[in-house]
Amino acid sequence: MRPLTPKRILGVCAALAAVLFIECVVSLRLGAYPISIVDIVKTLFHGAIGHWDEVPDEYKSVIFGIRLPRIALGILVGSTLATAGAGFQALLRNPLADPYVLGVSSGAALGAIVSLIVAPHTVGAIQLAAFIGAAATVGVVYLLGRRGGQLDTATLLLAGIVAASFLSAVIMFLMTTLSGRDLRGMAFWLMGDLQTPPPIQNVPAWFAFLFTIFVFAAGAIYTTASDLNLILTGEQEARHLGVNVSRVKLVVYVAASVLTGLAVSVSGAIGYVGLLVPHAMRFLFGNDYRLLIPTSIIGGAIAIVLADTLARTIAAPTELPVGAMTALAGAPVFIYLMRRRVR
Amino acid sequence: MNADVRHEPVVSDPYAGFVQPPQVRLKVEQVSYAYSATDRTAPKFTLGPVSFEGHQRELVAILGPNASGKSTLLKLLAGLIKPLSGRIEVDGEEVSSMELRTRAQRIALVAQESEMLFPLRVWEYVLQGRYPYGRRLRFESAEDCLMAGNALAQVGAEALRDRWMDQLSGGEKQRVILARAMAQQPSLLLLDEPTQHLDIGGKVELLRRLRKLADENRYTVIVVTHELNLAAEFSDRIALLHKGKCLRIGSPDEVYQPEILEEVFEAPLEVEMRSTGRPRVLLRGARE
Numbered sequence: 001m002r003p004l005t006p007k008r009i010l011g012v013c014a015a016l017a018a019v020l021f022i023e024c025v026v027s028l029r030l031g032a033y034p035i036s037i038v039d040i041v042k043t044l045f046h047g048a049i050g051h052w053d054e055v056p057d058e059y060k061s062v063i064f065g066i067r068l069p070r071i072a073l074g075i076l077v078g079s080t081l082a083t084a085g086a087g088f089q090a091l092l093r094n095p096l097a098d099p100y101v102l103g104v105s106s107g108a109a110l111g112a113i114v115s116l117i118v119a120p121h122t123v124g125a126i127q128l129a130a131f132i133g134a135a136a137t138v139g140v141v142y143l144l145g146r147r148g149g150q151l152d153t154a155t156l157l158l159a160g161i162v163a164a165s166f167l168s169a170v171i172m173f174l175m176t177t178l179s180g181r182d183l184r185g186m187a188f189w190l191m192g193d194l195q196t197p198p199p200i201q202n203v204p205a206w207f208a209f210l211f212t213i214f215v216f217a218a219g220a221i222y223t224t225a226s227d228l229n230l231i232l233t234g235e236q237e238a239r240h241l242g243v244n245v246s247r248v249k250l251v252v253y254v255a256a257s258v259l260t261g262l263a264v265s266v267s268g269a270i271g272y273v274g275l276l277v278p279h280a281m282r283f284l285f286g287n288d289y290r291l292l293i294p295t296s297i298i299g300g301a302i303a304i305v306l307a308d309t310l311a312r313t314i315a316a317p318t319e320l321p322v323g324a325m326t327a328l329a330g331a332p333v334f335i336y337l338m339r340r341r342v343r
Numbered sequence: 344m345n346a347d348v349r350h351e352p353v354v355s356d357p358y359a360g361f362v363q364p365p366q367v368r369l370k371v372e373q374v375s376y377a378y379s380a381t382d383r384t385a386p387k388f389t390l391g392p393v394s395f396e397g398h399q400r401e402l403v404a405i406l407g408p409n410a411s412g413k414s415t416l417l418k419l420l421a422g423l424i425k426p427l428s429g430r431i432e433v434d435g436e437e438v439s440s441m442e443l444r445t446r447a448q449r450i451a452l453v454a455q456e457s458e459m460l461f462p463l464r465v466w467e468y469v470l471q472g473r474y475p476y477g478r479r480l481r482f483e484s485a486e487d488c489l490m491a492g493n494a495l496a497q498v499g500a501e502a503l504r505d506r507w508m509d510q511l512s513g514g515e516k517q518r519v520i521l522a523r524a525m526a527q528q529p530s531l532l533l534l535d536e537p538t539q540h541l542d543i544g545g546k547v548e549l550l551r552r553l554r555k556l557a558d559e560n561r562y563t564v565i566v567v568t569h570e571l572n573l574a575a576e577f578s579d580r581i582a583l584l585h586k587g588k589c590l591r592i593g594s595p596d597e598v599y600q601p602e603i604l605e606e607v608f609e610a611p612l613e614v615e616m617r618s619t620g621r622p623r624v625l626l627r628g629a630r631e
Binding site: 233234282287288290 | 421423443444445447448450451452454461462463467470471475482487488527
């Protein structure tokens with residue numbers, strides 16, 4: 001009997017964080033403007049301690065202006081999607097659940113497309129409209145998914161699937177009204193893309209805002225980690241063991257929806273990460289949510305940074321949408337994991 | 344209430360210096376319940392009122408045909424539903440007003456099997472029984488591991504501890520599920536048709552084990568079952584339910600009257616008294 005300890009969680013997370021760090025440095029190295037690894041580490045170090053005068057201007061603009069924000073967005077989106085995916089898989093008691101299964105991404109896409117039609121050139125409108133669309137969908141699906149005053153897993157899933165397909169139909173209809181340029185932008189957005197520039201001038205403040213939301217929502221899910229372990233064994237049984245099941249479900253539903261809304265409003269609907277990363281982490285580290293959530297957070301970041309690095313380098317100078325990359329790599333990985341799971 | 348009671352002299356405990364009477368663990372007083380499809384329609388099914396007591400070291404069987412209210416009664420005892428009227432107390436505290444985790448420390452319910460989404464190892468599963476005792480993220484303490492280990496040892500499943508739950512046989516699984524309930528260190532152990540998926544050998548072994556656990560751990564064990572003869576053999580008392588009413592509560596020989604059993608189960612039954620003092624139910628020429 002080796003029960004999970006905080007020490008083990010920290011150890012595993014430290015190892016994964018090291019992998020992420022190396023990956024980020026490599027990703028910073030790759031691109032049209034060549035910078036050596038040593039210079040990257042030096043620049044990062046000087047930037048971190050605030051010695052800006054020792055950083056050459058071109059490095060500053062390439063690393064801090066272009067490559068790092070994109071990596072930071074990738075880390076944020078990957079962590080967010082993987083956490084939301086792990087949350088939804090437990091909430092819906094369904095291994096095939098992903099962050100988009102309840103229609104949140106379709107709602108966000110509808111918001112985005114409406115903003116493209118109504119206010120095509122307003123900065124930040126697309127993100128805001130996407131978030132509003134996602135929130136409205138979450139609210140409607142919540143109301144439809146209740147039974148006897150409580151969230152009912154099967155009803156919720158059905159309500160979400162119906163909402164998603166209805167919204168997709170509306171999106172298809174509206175897309176016929178878009179002009180060529182907007183249509184291409186929308187296609188990238190539907191596939192998922194990290195190129196969208198931040199809607200405000202102050203980039204660090206924008207990221208601080210997004211990361212704050214992430215920390216609160218992911219933190220809320222993490223407080224229910226040991227409850228989710230029991231809920232996965234059976235809702236009734238969890239109730240017998242003293243878990244306040246309806247409260248846990250509400251917390252996870254709201255927090256995972258906020259995370260999904262956050263991710264899709266800044267990057268569109270990047271597929272497979274929210275579905276696959278939690279499964280890959282289960283495969284590597286087991287089913288305990290106290291370990292699964294932190295490993296999914298870092299694992300999601302690793303997956304997206306890798307996918308995005310490939311997306312912008314394999315066909316350079318053309319950039320592929322990162323969502324196409326995750327889907328291309330995700331489908332075979334999913335099949336591999338599924339077949340290898342002997343039990 | 345009689346006002347004179349307060350002026351009466353305090354009577355010393357009549358049992359002082361003798362063996363203490365069996366301690367009451369469970370007290371069910373005039374409990375009733377009603378199911379209805381919606382809030383406005385008339386109830387489809389009513390239960391009760393039911394009253395009985397469960398003492399420590401006692402095994403009580405709840406018998407009755409399908410839809411007689413057995414499972415409803417068990418849910419009421421477990422605190423999963425609130426009685427419409429009456430009280431249920433465990434160790435002197437009302438079940439419906441207990442905090443969730445306190446309730447899980449007092450009452451353990453072994454339900455009919457549920458399917459697991461992701462498989463767990465046996466020891467992980469048994470450690471879940473320690474959940475009501477944990478804090479925050481509930482990292483298991485050395486004491487939790489000790490309790491889980493003891494529970495596994497008591498059901499004779501120590502060798503299974505590293506196996507996966509979904510690779511166990513029916514009997515092994517039942518033992519592990521029982522171990523998790525024991526890891527909760529409850530006063531009251533409730534089992535809902537625990538013998539359902541077991542062969543006859545497994546059924547006898549399980550009831551023998553429950554009997555022993557009631558004695559050794561001073562549990563009050565309540566078993567809902569369809570097994571008339573096993574209930575007669577192993578239980579101290581039997582509650583017979585029929586159409587939501589509690590027809591009889593008493594020792595097996597008091598409850599097993601052929602005319603009552605025949606009426607309740609709608610089958611031609613005979614009752615034979617064995618030399619052990621425990622009745623045996625036989626099917627009388629069903630083809631007639």
